[in-house]
Amino acid sequence: MNQSPINSENPKPLNNNDLAADRTELAKYRSRAAADRTLMAWIRTSLSLIGFGFGIPTIVKAIESTHLRPHINPIRFSVIVGLAFISIGMLGMGLGLRITQTN
Numbered sequence: 815m816n817q818s819p820i821n822s823e824n825p826k827p828l829n830n831n832d833l834a835a836d837r838t839e840l841a842k843y844r845s846r847a848a849a850d851r852t853l854m855a856w857i858r859t860s861l862s863l864i865g866f867g868f869g870i871p872t873i874v875k876a877i878e879s880t881h882l883r884p885h886i887n888p889i890r891f892s893v894i895v896g897l898a899f900i901s902i903g904m905l906g907m908g909l910g911l912r913i914t915q916t917n
Contacts, residue, residue: 849914853910856906856909856914857907857910863902863906866896866899867896867897867901867902870892870895871889871892871896874889
């Protein structure tokens with residue numbers, strides 16, 4: 815099976831304007847991809863903080879059931895810390911969205 819090459823001629827050389835346009839489009843694509851990765855990192859971190867916020871009171875309640883009494887009320891403290899984590903996570907999510915939208 816002899817097959818002839820599709821294009822046996824030399825390709826037409828590109829001029830500098832064509833090359834610059836290609837580089838500009840690739841730079842735009844890379845910038846957009848970087849912004850998307852940054853947004854995903856903000857969301858991932860925020861969701862982790864929110865998850866920890868919901869998990870901390872549960873863990874402290876389990877420890878409380880062992881009847882070890884520290885000097886502070888562990889249930890109240892865990893709820894405060896949990897709500898703080900949830901608040902920080904929601905703030906981080908909003909901040910990440912705002913930063914990404916401005917870029």
